[in-house]
Amino acid sequence: MLLTDRRLIFFGGKGGVGKTTMASAVGLALAKHGRRVLIVSTDPAHSLGHLWEQRIGNAVTYLHKDLLAGLELDPxxxxxxxxxxxxxxxxxxxxxxxxxxxxxxxxxxxxxxxx
Missing domain, CATH: 1.10.287 (Helix Hairpins)
Known part of the structure; x- marks a missing residue:
C-alpha cells in the first residue's frame, strides 16, 4: 500500500466531498496492514461517529480492534x-x-x- 510509510495524512476540502469517508477508508486499510491509526475529526457535526455508528466524542474510541481509533474534537x-x-x-x-x-x-x- 502506497501510504504505509506516512506518519500523518490530512484530508481536506469543502463540505460534503468525502473527507470523513476517505479518512475512515484509508485508516481501516492501514489498520488491516497492521498500522496503528488515529482518525481525528474537527467536524462539529460529528460525522465520524455517524459513519462508524457509535458515539466517539472527545475521548479516543477504538473502531477496529486495537489498531484503529477515532477522536472528535470540538474546535x-x-x-x-x-x-x-x-x-x-x-x-x-x-x-x-x-x-x-x-x-x-x-x-x-x-x-x-x-x-
Missing amino acids: EHAAQRHFADVASTVRSMMPEHLHGEVERYFRHAIDSPGA
Whole structure:
C-alpha cells in the first residue's frame, strides 16, 4: 500500500466531498496492514461517529480492534480552552492590578476573526 510509510495524512476540502469517508477508508486499510491509526475529526457535526455508528466524542474510541481509533474534537471548545490557558499564563506574569485588562483582552481576542 502506497501510504504505509506516512506518519500523518490530512484530508481536506469543502463540505460534503468525502473527507470523513476517505479518512475512515484509508485508516481501516492501514489498520488491516497492521498500522496503528488515529482518525481525528474537527467536524462539529460529528460525522465520524455517524459513519462508524457509535458515539466517539472527545475521548479516543477504538473502531477496529486495537489498531484503529477515532477522536472528535470540538474546535470551538479547544480554542476556548487554549485561550484560557494562555490567559492564565499571561496573568501569572502580570501584576495583579492588570489581571482585569488581561481578561478583557482575551475576551476580545476570542471573538476576533481567525481565532
